Amino acid sequence: MDRILEIAKLLMRNNQVYFTLIANELSKYGITIPQAVVLDTIKDQRRTIGEISKAIDLSYSTVSGIVDRLERHRLVVRERDEIDRRVVWVSITDQFGCLGKDHPILIEDLYSHIFLDDFKELSSEQLDSLYSSLQLINRLVEKKAKVIQEKKGSEVV
Amino acid sequence: MDRILEIAKLLMRNNQVYFTLIANELSKYGITIPQAVVLDTIKDQRRTIGEISKAIDLSYSTVSGIVDRLERHRLVVRERDEIDRRVVWVSITDQFGCLGKDHPILIEDLYSHIFLDDFKELSSEQLDSLYSSLQLINRLVEKKAKVIQEKKGSEVV
DNA sequence: GAAAAATATTTCTAATGCGAAATATTATAG
DNA sequence: CTATAATATTTCGCATTAGAAATATTTTTC
Secondary structure (H helix, E strand, O other), X not given: OHHHHHHHHHHHHHHHHHXXXXXXXXXXXXXXXXXXXXXXXXXXXXXXXXXXXXXXXXXXXXXHHHHHHHHHOOOEEEXXXXXXXXXXXXXXXXXXHHHHHHOOOOHHHHHHHHHHHHXXXXXXXXXXXXXXXXXXXXXXXXXXXXXXXHHHHHHHO | OHHHHHHXXXXXXXXXXXXXXXXXXXXXXXXXXXXXXXXXXXXXOXXXXXXXXXXXXXXXXXXXXXXXXXXXXXXXEEEEOOOOOOOEEEEEOHHHHHHHHHOOOOHHHHHHHHHHHHHHXXXXXXXXXXXXXXXXXXXXXXXXXXXXXXXXXXXXX
């Protein structure tokens, strides 16, 4: 019981520190974590606001705001779809190309860059166990998340 | 390598869902997670803004804002220290007493309330392993966090 | 004891984040 | 073919978060 609480706290605390570390790394290039996450989703191909929202599990309005600021920094551009004019395409600019080539701006690179050393301290068995435990917890937690999602959906009716 | 990335993602994803679930639970009582965390620190005794900030690892300005809103909801009161008038004491009101008595508003209660079932699915061995792995990662991560903290401190000079 | 340094808090600016409402556009129903 | 429904996005209001600057007060220094 106490141990469970401790585990929950460790999970949250680790997460908090991870974010601080990544944010610190990104601040060198003048971008934030959410901005990097969005850039990650469009680095290889343009995406609509809706596609980005679903891919990174943030609301449309939040993504719209992040894209506002990325556009202001000239790292991405918005373009209306010619056929379906409701749709907005977001794509990276040359300016982003210059920034991204030499530095780890994309989230997966940052994970590697920052945490690989930490995880290397764990034995293969520990990693196996950690992975399976987290997967199990994740399955249970996702189930609860789904229930809430569905409740919200039904309320709208 | 891929597995490490997967673990990092699971850690973050679980955390995200946890927050959603807790926020959902708290919204029934009209309060938010940060508000509940602050209330938790002052439920038994009044605290200064600075004490709260250190206890929950948030900036003074953030705590000041949260207390603003809790005060607006009449759940806490601010009082200037009579002797050292720089200091502001924050304490719960009777109104909070009424709210908190019957419902799990405090974060530890919420953990139990929401996650105990999930963690019960893990065997005692799995819990042991999870705990020790997380502790190890946490030690390494905290070390890095400390380095950053110190860098920032030296920059201020 | 007055100037300077230290301490405690608030205010301001900027970036998230969500949900609800508004807007624009396309698809569908009758 | 037009009224309505559905879809995609933005805007708005509110809460959170940090850091920097401002404010208030106390302590230290000389």
